[in-house]
Amino acid sequence: MNLNIGDVSKRTGLRAKTIRYYEDIGLVTPLRDTNDYRVFRETDLHKLTFLSRARALGFTIDDCRNLLALYEDETRASADVKEITSKHLKEIEAKINDLQAMHATLSHLSKECAGDHRPDCPILEGLSGDDRR
């Protein structure tokens, strides 16, 4: 069950480039064949799958590093995992709020804009210093 980078890429959904990058920054340490090809074992595959999912859920690489350490530590406290997750959830909420505020402002301006050949444009007015609400 020794896999090349291409195989791992297919199974994890990560690109080969990404996997090499993860090795560079020390998240995985595959073995090497005599021809310098990376050789991934079961455990490497598990880690990379884990990383793929954690990244897809928006965790930073740094969070991933910590989560992975907890994942591998049989004596972890689930509280530690939950804390990282809660912090991340709060960041997600903050981002959603920001985006919703932007969306509200912009869609308001956009609705006012005729969107035709004429130059008058409430969007540009809103973006300029012109501060009437």
Add this chain to the structure above:
Amino acid sequence: MNLNIGDVSKRTGLRAKTIRYYEDIGLVTPLRDTNDYRVFRETDLHKLTFLSRARALGFTIDDCRNLLALYEDETRASADVKEITSKHLKEIEAKINDLQAMHATLSHLSKECAGDHRPDCPILEGLSGDDRR
């Protein structure tokens, strides 16, 4: 009414560094005093205010460049502005959707997690290949 970079920074809310960067990439072109200090005029101030607001609404620098060109073009069609805005609104919506999906998944896992001293952790299980919904 000639302003130094610090004055402009205070009035626009942009940091001096950011303003220099905007000059670097050609978004503004302040004059120069004999001592090499940048000299900003009214129009520069307007442009930078515009940029500050557009950035705060999440437009990319590239969008800003286009919007600024339209802002300065008295013969623009408001349709062009609206198109950039609509595209941006769609991107915002997509991001919000992504974030909400992440949030849903993560908060579900988080709720299942005891968050105590014990190692059992549904969050880690969810992140590993363990694919039971």
Add this chain to the structure above:
DNA sequence: CCTTGACCCTCCCCTTACTGGAACCCCCAT
């Protein structure tokens, strides 16, 4: 045995939108 195409390798620069820092100049008040 040789070639072809699909893999794999390393190394380096590019991206976004800035931010930080070093090393230096300028002006005014003490």
Add this chain to the structure above:
DNA sequence: ATGGGGGTTCCAGTAAGGGGAGGGTCAAGG
């Protein structure tokens, strides 16, 4: 003259990879 608070340039770094050059390797087919 010295101190502080402006200003200037340039260099390096961030997150998380992406793109591409230039080259080695492997397995199958002719």
